[in-house]
Amino acid sequence: MSIEEFRKNGYAAIDWLCDYFERIESYPVLSKVKPGQIKSSLPSSPPKNAEQFSRIIEDLDKIILPGITHWQAPGFFGYFPANASPPSILAEIFSAGLGVQGMLWLTSPSCTELEILVLDWIVEMMGLPDMFKSSGFGGGVIQDSASSAVLCAVIAARELTKTKAAPQGTQSYLIGYCSEEAHSSVEKAFAIAGLGRENLRKISSDSDGALLYSNLEEQIASDLFNGLKPFFICGTVGSTSTLSCDPIKKIGRLADLNDCWLHVDSAMAGTAAVCPEFRYLNDGIELADSYCFNPHKWMLTNFDCNCFYVKDKKTLISALSVLPEYLRNPRALDQPVVDFRDWQIPLGRRFRALKLWFVIRSYGVDGIREYLRGHVKIANKFASWVEAENHFELTSYTGLNLVCFRVEGDDARNEKLLNTINETGSIFLSHTIIDGRFSLRLCVGQVRVTEQTVLQAWEVIKTCASGIEP
Amino acid sequence: MSIEEFRKNGYAAIDWLCDYFERIESYPVLSKVKPGQIKSSLPSSPPKNAEQFSRIIEDLDKIILPGITHWQAPGFFGYFPANASPPSILAEIFSAGLGVQGMLWLTSPSCTELEILVLDWIVEMMGLPDMFKSSGFGGGVIQDSASSAVLCAVIAARELTKTKAAPQGTQSYLIGYCSEEAHSSVEKAFAIAGLGRENLRKISSDSDGALLYSNLEEQIASDLFNGLKPFFICGTVGSTSTLSCDPIKKIGRLADLNDCWLHVDSAMAGTAAVCPEFRYLNDGIELADSYCFNPHKWMLTNFDCNCFYVKDKKTLISALSVLPEYLRNPRALDQPVVDFRDWQIPLGRRFRALKLWFVIRSYGVDGIREYLRGHVKIANKFASWVEAENHFELTSYTGLNLVCFRVEGDDARNEKLLNTINETGSIFLSHTIIDGRFSLRLCVGQVRVTEQTVLQAWEVIKTCASGIEP
Numbered sequence: 006m007s008i009e010e011f012r013k014n015g016y017a018a019i020d021w022l023c024d025y026f027e028r029i030e031s032y033p034v035l036s037k038v039k040p041g042q043i044k045s046s047l048p049s050s051p052p053k054n055a056e057q058f059s060r061i062i063e064d065l066d067k068i069i070l071p072g073i074t075h076w077q078a079p080g081f082f083g084y085f086p087a088n089a090s091p092p093s094i095l096a097e098i099f100s101a102g103l104g105v106q107g108m109l110w111l112t113s114p115s116c117t118e119l120e121i122l123v124l125d126w127i128v129e130m131m132g133l134p135d136m137f138k139s140s141g142f143g144g145g146v147i148q149d150s151a152s153s154a155v156l157c158a159v160i161a162a163r164e165l166t167k168t169k170a171a172p173q174g175t176q177s178y179l180i181g182y183c184s185e186e187a188h189s190s191v192e193k194a195f196a197i198a199g200l201g202r203e204n205l206r207k208i209s210s211d212s213d214g215a216l217l218y219s220n221l222e223e224q225i226a227s228d229l230f231n232g233l234k235p236f237f238i239c240g241t242v243g244s245t246s247t248l249s250c251d252p253i254k255k256i257g258r259l260a261d262l263n264d265c266w267l268h269v270d271s272a273m274a275g276t277a278a279v280c281p282e283f284r285y286l287n288d289g290i291e292l293a294d295s296y297c298f299n300p301h302k303w304m305l306t307n308f309d310c311n312c313f314y315v316k317d318k319k320t321l322i323s324a325l326s327v328l329p330e331y332l333r334n335p336r337a338l339d340q341p342v343v344d345f346r347d348w349q350i351p352l353g354r355r356f357r358a359l360k361l362w363f364v365i366r367s368y369g370v371d372g373i374r375e376y377l378r379g380h381v382k383i384a385n386k387f388a389s390w391v392e393a394e395n396h397f398e399l400t401s402y403t404g405l406n407l408v409c410f411r412v413e414g415d416d417a418r419n420e421k422l423l424n425t426i427n428e429t430g431s432i433f434l435s436h437t438i439i440d441g442r443f444s445l446r447l448c449v450g451q452v453r454v455t456e457q458t459v460l461q462a463w464e465v466i467k468t469c470a471s472g473i474e475p
Numbered sequence: 476m477s478i479e480e481f482r483k484n485g486y487a488a489i490d491w492l493c494d495y496f497e498r499i500e501s502y503p504v505l506s507k508v509k510p511g512q513i514k515s516s517l518p519s520s521p522p523k524n525a526e527q528f529s530r531i532i533e534d535l536d537k538i539i540l541p542g543i544t545h546w547q548a549p550g551f552f553g554y555f556p557a558n559a560s561p562p563s564i565l566a567e568i569f570s571a572g573l574g575v576q577g578m579l580w581l582t583s584p585s586c587t588e589l590e591i592l593v594l595d596w597i598v599e600m601m602g603l604p605d606m607f608k609s610s611g612f613g614g615g616v617i618q619d620s621a622s623s624a625v626l627c628a629v630i631a632a633r634e635l636t637k638t639k640a641a642p643q644g645t646q647s648y649l650i651g652y653c654s655e656e657a658h659s660s661v662e663k664a665f666a667i668a669g670l671g672r673e674n675l676r677k678i679s680s681d682s683d684g685a686l687l688y689s690n691l692e693e694q695i696a697s698d699l700f701n702g703l704k705p706f707f708i709c710g711t712v713g714s715t716s717t718l719s720c721d722p723i724k725k726i727g728r729l730a731d732l733n734d735c736w737l738h739v740d741s742a743m744a745g746t747a748a749v750c751p752e753f754r755y756l757n758d759g760i761e762l763a764d765s766y767c768f769n770p771h772k773w774m775l776t777n778f779d780c781n782c783f784y785v786k787d788k789k790t791l792i793s794a795l796s797v798l799p800e801y802l803r804n805p806r807a808l809d810q811p812v813v814d815f816r817d818w819q820i821p822l823g824r825r826f827r828a829l830k831l832w833f834v835i836r837s838y839g840v841d842g843i844r845e846y847l848r849g850h851v852k853i854a855n856k857f858a859s860w861v862e863a864e865n866h867f868e869l870t871s872y873t874g875l876n877l878v879c880f881r882v883e884g885d886d887a888r889n890e891k892l893l894n895t896i897n898e899t900g901s902i903f904l905s906h907t908i909i910d911g912r913f914s915l916r917l918c919v920g921q922v923r924v925t926e927q928t929v930l931q932a933w934e935v936i937k938t939c940a941s942g943i944e945p
Contacts, residue, residue, distance in 0.1 A: 006561040019485030022572035043588035051596040072585030089574030097571035102492035104559030115542030118513035126521040150821035199669030351620035
């Protein structure tokens with residue numbers, strides 16, 4: 006493809022996206038295809054000869070698009086939002102075109118230094134502790150996801166325990182803790198790190214979904230009594246189910262007393278701290294050894310982009326560094342540099358800092374605040390509508406952007422309601438279990454959502470509910 | 476940013492890239508900035524107010540671009556190529572704009588099914604064993620990198636050993652093997668998985684860089700004698716240093732005899748198997764439990780894109796699956812579906828299959844073959860030039876696209892030669908150690924490289940060498 010053909014096709018791609026954004030509300034939010042339908046609609050063998058770009062786009066429209074669940078639709082309220090704002094898409098274009106590998110400082114100094122800079126910016130924007138700034142012992146790095154971040158935290162915690170106290174081979178005595186509401190990635194990290202899923206204690210949470218501190222205290226005491234070594238605690242600020250928050254300050258003191266690494270996972274809720282009025286979320290994170298949140302969830306940045314901060318970068322690097330000859334920096338490099346390959350699982354890395362830089366500059370800190378406040382305001386209203394409505398029950402609302410609710414009746418009725426709503430195609434919701442009962446989740450955080458969208462969603466929900474026998 | 480502003484800025488981004496590709500040879504390939512220069516050229520605090528897109532682009536030109544090491548320049552011969560072909564960049568634009576999360580089949584069926592389809596296509600294109608196709612017990616999945624792929628392989632191997640034989644808590648008895656030429660990510664995987672770096676035996680290689688089979692045999696026997704449990708072998712087809720290949724067939728039989736998982740890492744060289752004449756690279760991989768290669772290295776696809784195949788998907792899924800309520804599929808889904816979140820480290824995933832689909836269709840299998848053959852032909856010529864030249868020595872050339880060489884004299888002279896070459900800015904090479912001696916590496920695999928580029932590179936190399944005292 007020549008440069009001029011690329012220009013033509015590039016314009017066409019941009020036009021396609023503009024049309025897509027204009028028409029996005031005309032598609033069913035949740036794809037209606039049956040399992041196997043997409044695959045069987047396409048040739049089972051690769052083409053021998055080159056095909057025209059226009060042919061590919063035809064198939065994209067005809068075959069791929071019906072199999073898309075539209076995360077960018079204003080009516081997507083499921084799971085968590087995927088924040089593909091226009092500036093972040095533009096940044097992705099530059100990143101893809103420059104095609105640089107940021108594994109070492111040398112392999113594109115801008116990739117490393119812009120990342121250091123924007124992660125420092127974010128410390129300031131969100132009122133995070135200064136210990137996470139690059140100027141001291143700590144620092145931040147972009148991971149693909151909160152899953153990889155917690156895995157890095159677990160590995161660093163193990164490294165620290167090893168170097169401090171525990172002899173070789175004591176891995177099976179290392180015990181970690183999180184609440185039963187913590188994200189599934191904590192358990193996954195324990196499985197991957199070979200610590201054993203069973204070595205992660207899932208502490209009960211109270212009726213608000215917050216970790217029960219006294220239970221944690223007791224569990225640690227009991228593990229110590231049994232000769233085990235508590236080494237890691239994951240605190241959650243904004244759980245996936247309901248955005249519930251653990252008592253981080255108390256947990257942090259306990260972690261300190263017991264020489265445990267405290268990781269704070271604030272994947273979606275974290276972004277809210279850009280607004281000073283939501284900084285209560287950060288309460289206690291000055292006691293954390295590591296912290297992460299996902300700009301790709303609620304800070305206008307497209308996937309993947311997780312900001313992961315550590316208090317002590319040396320431990321993380323020591324856990325992850327391997328230095329073969331072919332990656333050795335030239336001795337001519339007379340200053341120490343940051344090589345981010347030693348801060349993450351993979352070796353290679355894209356130029357992801359561009360996205361954060363484009364987003365923060367395009368909206369400004371004030372613009373991001375306005376965006377977040379808008380969503381919280383809408384979620385507030387939705388929660389009040391649910392509360393005011395007979396036959397509906399608000400099962401959880403923490404005051405941010407996620408509202409959980411159910412209709413009167415049993416779980417089967419609520420599950421049926423969820424499926425009926427999603428089958429309409431006009432909106433998409435997901436679910437969770439709260440206090441043992443099936444609840445619907447409505448998360449407000451999409452780039453294109455408005456109060457009008459949520460008002461319409463509420464009408465859809467009520468209409469669907471009225472059609473299902475209690 | 477309104478849709479119309481996005482259109483305008485999107486066109487501008489495409490134009491910027493077209494200009495960039497046109498001017499790419501006018502930039503020094505290796506960035507000439509000093510550590511800290513980029514960061515200190517930018518404001519240390521985030522902007523309060525929104526800024527215009529044009530202001531960001533100004534800074535991109537003025538501040539960011541000088542800090543770029545141009546992986547897309549035809550004169551980039553270092554490490555491995557980063558294959559950002561025009562069709563793959565276009566696919567990235569669609570992927571960024573659609574902004575879908577492919578963690579579950581349900582969250583965008585096209586994302587999962589297109590991935591299954593193109594990974595099946597690749598099995599056919601590369602003559603890989605049918606056991607890697609999705610129709611049987613095996614299957615393929617896109618990982619971000621070969622590092623994550625080998626980590627998944629190690630974890631799956633451990634899972635299989637656990638379920639088959641070894642009791643709980645025997646992790647420290649599990650021993651893995653690779654050659655000393657294997658990629659650093661194998662050691663990193665052992666570190667992450669908590670198996671202990673010391674539990675990975677790095678077997679000596681012969682003068683061609685291939686694992687010494689008899690040494691592997693002896694090491695396994697000795698480990699067994701000492702009551703340890705060999706469980707994993709990583710064979711390399713195309714090492715990072717020199718593209719050397721391990722004797723996979725023999726290793727595979729040994730792995731089988733000893734109940735070890737065999738993973739074959741063919742990160743760069745693997746793509747060559749698209750051409751039937753290079754299928755000798757696949758010799759023995761029918762004995763592998765898992766296999767991976769990186770289309771982002773040599774198959775015209777931009778980073779990140781690693782194809783990872785397993786013979787037995789059940790083991791991989793069992794090692795990585797965690798199922799919290801909020802990710803549970805609706806019971807209404809009456810058919811089993813593939814949820815790729817259980818095949819990888821993170822939970823979230825981008826729509827990366829689009830890139831492979833765009834690339835394979837845009838070039839056709841024949842076009843990809845032509846591309847690869849062109850590079851091999853050029854590398855062949857370069858190797859012959861080096862061989863024919865007095866004062867130069869060909870230190871390794873396996874007949875593919877990577878040529879290693881040195882100038883007569885000691886390591887210091889060669890290191891100085893490398894730095895001098897890279898300081899010219901016209902080309903960029905990296906280095907390795909072969910048989911204890913410093914060697915320069917010239918890798919031909921960039922999207923824009925031509926015979927002319929390599930001829931010019933050779934002139935630069937000779938000129939630089941003649942200016943350095945032997």
